[in-house]
Amino acid sequence: MTSEEEYAHAADYNSAPLSPPKPGFKVSVQHLNSWFFEKKALKDINLDVRDNTVTALIGPSGCGKTTLIRSLNRMNEMTLGARVEGKVYLDGTDIYARGTDPVLIKRRIGMVFQKPNPFPTMTIYDNVAAGLKLNGIKDKKLLNEIVEESLKGAALWDEVKSELGKPGISLSGGQQQRLCIARALAMQPEVLLMDEPTSALDPIASSKIEELIHELKRDLTIIIVTHNMQQAARVSDYTAFMYLGELIEYANTKQIFENPDKELTERYISGKFG
Structure with a gap:
């Protein structure tokens, strides 16, 4: 049986009825669909993410992983031709509800991208403080405290504390990615989305x-998107396998990698396609 046939016969994970988010889940995705112009990228996604956990999204290139996480903080709205339908709850509040402020959502749900993207004309300090200043924080003492705590949170403080005035792009690739994480942490998010954050890094920086x-x-x-099966197994508590825009299987990571329910999942995990 081909992968496409297996996919067509897979039990429908996305059959859950629309309902209030369950207690204990930070993010609840319900019947989420997404299009780019006429092309449907996500098909009826349902996903409940527990608080203080790491969830890995895996699947072949083009299966909708990045589209999904970009939909979780309304970033897809910035893409020409993009359209989203369905519900995404953050602590029980639908982030797509009329009147919800997208800027506030992006503060609560931060994002780190595949390629490190420090602001090229800014110092290390200003890279971290940029969002704070844009949000009207001018108190120098408070800025200093948040910058230090954010860099510590990104495990970068000890490496750069005497070089805060240097350009952010002067750092190594791994340091630049941690700087971008510090920049996200400075906004004190509740959820952090990571889109293949180590794909451009060497093994030591990735570690x-x-x-x-x-x-x-x-x-x-x-919530982390990764093509690295070993990385997903190492860092995540839960893993979601996506294929052709649908969520095929979602369970704790040990089950997904050792005893998946779906044959299609097993074939992907074992490298038989992808």
Whole structure:
């Protein structure tokens, strides 16, 4: 049986009726659909994410992983031709409800991208403080405190505390990614979305980011897109396997990697396609 046939015969994970978010879940996605112009990218996604956990999204390129996480903080609205239908709840509040402020949502749900993207003309300090200043924080003492705590939270403070006036782009690739994490942390988010945050990094820098993820989940709920099966197994508590825009299987990571319910999941995990 081909992967497409297996997919067509997979039990429909996304059959849950629309209902209030369950207690204990930070993010609840219900019947989420997404289009880019006429192309449907997400098909009736349902996903409940527990607080203070790491959830990995895995699946072949083009299966909708990045579209999904960009939909979780309304970032897809910035893309020409993008359209979203369905519900995304953050602590029981629908982030797509009329009157909900997208800027506030982006503060509560931060994002780190695949390629480190520090602001090229800004110092290390100003990279972290930029969002705070845009939100009207002018108190120098408060800014200093938040910058220091954010850099510590990103495990970068000890490496840069004497170089805060240097350009952010002067740092190594791994340090730049941790700087971007510090920039996100400065806004004190409740959820952190990470889109393949180590794909452009060497193994040592990747290991530091993975260690950092373990530390951050004490205070944050983290959702990470990764193509690295070993990384997903190492860092995540739960794993969601996506294929052709649908969520095929979602369970604790040990089950997904050792005893998946769906044959399609097993074939992808074992490298038989993808």
